[in-house]
Amino acid sequence: MTDLRRRLNAPLVAGLAIMAALAVVAIVAPFTLREAADTLGGAPRSAPSAEHWLGTDSLGRDVLARSLVATRLTLLMALGATALSAIPGILIGASVWFGPRTLRNLVLRLIDSTVAFPSLVLALVIAAILGPATSSAVIAIGVAGIPAFARITSNMTASVIHSDYITTARLLGVPRWRNFTRHLMPNIGGPLLVLGASSFALALLEISSLSFVGLGVQSPDYDWGRLLSEALPSIYSMPMIAIAPSAMLIIAGVGAMLTGDGLARHLDPWSSAPARAPRTGTVTTTAPRTSDLVQIDDLRVTAANGTPLVHGLSMRIGAGEIVGLVGESGSGKSMTAMSLARLQPDSVTVEAATLRVGDLDMRKGGRRTAMATDIGLIFQDPTRSLNPALRLGGQLTEVLTVHMSMLRRAARRTLVDGFERVRIRDAEHRLSQHPHELSGGMLQRTMIASALATNPRLIIADEPTTALDVTVQAEVLRQLKRINQDDATAILFISHDLGVVEALCDRVLVMHQGSIVEELTSEQLAARDVSHPYTQRLLDATPSLSLTDARQEDPA
Numbered sequence: 147m148t149d150l151r152r153r154l155n156a157p158l159v160a161g162l163a164i165m166a167a168l169a170v171v172a173i174v175a176p177f178t179l180r181e182a183a184d185t186l187g188g189a190p191r192s193a194p195s196a197e198h199w200l201g202t203d204s205l206g207r208d209v210l211a212r213s214l215v216a217t218r219l220t221l222l223m224a225l226g227a228t229a230l231s232a233i234p235g236i237l238i239g240a241s242v243w244f245g246p247r248t249l250r251n252l253v254l255r256l257i258d259s260t261v262a263f264p265s266l267v268l269a270l271v272i273a274a275i276l277g278p279a280t281s282s283a284v285i286a287i288g289v290a291g292i293p294a295f296a297r298i299t300s301n302m303t304a305s306v307i308h309s310d311y312i313t314t315a316r317l318l319g320v321p322r323w324r325n326f327t328r329h330l331m332p333n334i335g336g337p338l339l340v341l342g343a344s345s346f347a348l349a350l351l352e353i354s355s356l357s358f359v360g361l362g363v364q365s366p367d368y369d370w371g372r373l374l375s376e377a378l379p380s381i382y383s384m385p386m387i388a389i390a391p392s393a394m395l396i397i398a399g400v401g402a403m404l405t406g407d408g409l410a411r412h413l414d415p416w417s418s419a420p421a422r423a424p425r426t427g428t429v430t431t432t433a434p435r436t437s438d439l440v441q442i443d444d445l446r447v448t449a450a451n452g453t454p455l456v457h458g459l460s461m462r463i464g465a466g467e468i469v470g471l472v473g474e475s476g477s478g479k480s481m482t483a484m485s486l487a488r489l490q491p492d493s494v495t496v497e498a499a500t501l502r503v504g505d506l507d508m509r510k511g512g513r514r515t516a517m518a519t520d521i522g523l524i525f526q527d528p529t530r531s532l533n534p535a536l537r538l539g540g541q542l543t544e545v546l547t548v549h550m551s552m553l554r555r556a557a558r559r560t561l562v563d564g565f566e567r568v569r570i571r572d573a574e575h576r577l578s579q580h581p582h583e584l585s586g587g588m589l590q591r592t593m594i595a596s597a598l599a600t601n602p603r604l605i606i607a608d609e610p611t612t613a614l615d616v617t618v619q620a621e622v623l624r625q626l627k628r629i630n631q632d633d634a635t636a637i638l639f640i641s642h643d644l645g646v647v648e649a650l651c652d653r654v655l656v657m658h659q660g661s662i663v664e665e666l667t668s669e670q671l672a673a674r675d676v677s678h679p680y681t682q683r684l685l686d687a688t689p690s691l692s693l694t695d696a697r698q699e700d701p702a
């Protein structure tokens with residue numbers, strides 16, 4: 147219950163409240179107010195009074211009662227038209243991606259040409275062909291809205307249909323309809339709900355417009371559009387007659403948009419993740435030293451829904467030091483590193499008492515060149531950091547040409563030197579290749595070469611060896627160690643593997659649930675001299691395959 151209350155956001159509550167109130171009016175008003183709304187013979191065009199709150203129309207009928215009674219028909223028509231647009235539109239837009247390519251291209255071209263045609267004009271043409279009637283208005287607006295749903299669904303499907311999880315599901319023989327409901331819809335459902343809500347608001351206006359020009363609801367029935375049409379002759383003398391249905395239209399439109407916006411937020415996995423209680427007992431790492439390159443004090447990273455992802459974290463990295471940041475998946479290692487490099491996701495808030503790399507205050511923007519050249523980044527999966535459509539030379543020299551004003555030729559020369567340094571043979575040729583033409587280990591080495599090209603003072607390596615096989619992993623670690631020794635480059639090395647960290651780092655910080663729980667020197671780690679139970683658990687989970695250990699375990 148508390149979970150549901152926390153997940154209901156303000157727009158959703160407001161939108162649902164408005165739509166629920168309108169639903170009550172739509173159900174109750176035709177039963178209770180029909181007589182006041184339809185009875186002729188009262189004083190025509192009377193001013194608002196205690197008996198008729200918004201006055202009467204030209205035939206003496208109560209204006210407010212008529213607007214409220216018209217709610218049911220108007221909402222049902224808008225709902226019908228939206229369903230008529232959404233259901234076929236979504237089915238067409240998604241199913242084209244499950245069929246043959248030629249059919250897909252043909253259907254997409256057709257959709258494109260209909261989308262280019264204004265939907266209200268299309269609806270007017272359809273309504274004129276079908277003749278004036280309530281059903282004609284619904285069909286016209288519904289059919290005119292199909293291309294928009296089909297186009298957007300198709301665009302969104304295209305962005306997820308080639309993702310690994312759908313390919314895997316197809317390879318595993320998951321039926322198409324199940325792929326559609328299980329993998330596709332949850333990924334595209336949020337934006338479609340928002341589109342549905344805005345289409346409903348638009349359908350309200352368009353159906354009212356058709357009724358207003360006489361192509362929609364016909365007498366004796368009436369919707370808000372027809373009421374507006376009836377109000378037109380006396381709009382200056384009796385504005386109330388027009389104001390009442392207009393106000394209803396605006397309220398319903400706002401209610402629909404708020405509901406759509408709220409639903410989208412509600413379905414956003416990041417904004418609905420459960421809040422985690424901050425843990426106490428965090429460790430502040432060694433006191434400030436003048437040689438500290440990185441200084442972080444009281445770093446707090448908070449998700450959009452208020453969940454603390456990193457809290458009260460402080461750390462130092464000395465110039466030329468290799469510091470390991472270890473912890474299980476989700477403990478906040480990447481979030482800490484990305485916040486330090488000012489590359490955190492937009493959806494989170496970063497606050498800190500101090501966040502410095504050298505003389506750069508990373509809490510402030512600006513000084514982009516200094517940020518780009520002082521900090522080198524190496525990520526876990528090099529294929530995701532490189533643009534597959536561009537040659538390596540073009541993309542890896544960018545930082546040198548943009549931030550260090552190097553000419554293209556000089557930038558390439560620097561990169562070739564860098565490639566040779568990380569033992570990539572035939573470097574010139576490699577620069578003219580695309581990322582897919584290199585192995586994973588080679589790509590990771592190109593990333594290291596590129597991160598080093600600007601002579602950074604700090605390298606942030608976020609699980610740089612996780613995606614690599616053990617031999618390549620050892621080579622990459624050796625490269626990092628060599629760079630640190632040759633150039634005194636500081637390294638923040640992120641890993642969940644204490645064994646790897648032990649081999650490389652001078653100091654290790656153990657992270658758990660968003661804060662540092664223990665700090666160890668490499669000697670303490672080698673001697674397994676740890677005090678926090680979480681560190682002990684991490685050590686227990688680290689397989690040891692060193693020769694010494696193997697001999698000890700197996701005396702034979």
Ligand SMILES: Nc1ncnc2c1ncn2[C@@H]1O[C@H](COP(=O)(O)OP(=O)(O)OP(=O)(O)O)[C@@H](O)[C@H]1O
Pocket residue numbers: 416449450455473474475476477478479480481482491493494642
């Ligand atoms: N964009 C985001 N918005 C909100 N929360 C996020 C976002 N990205 C990650 N998180 C959450 O922040 C927390 C820390 O994530 P982080 O990626 O820093 O973990 P990690 O220790 O680096 O894990 P791993 O070793 O798996 O990379 C996790 O609970 C994660 O779910």
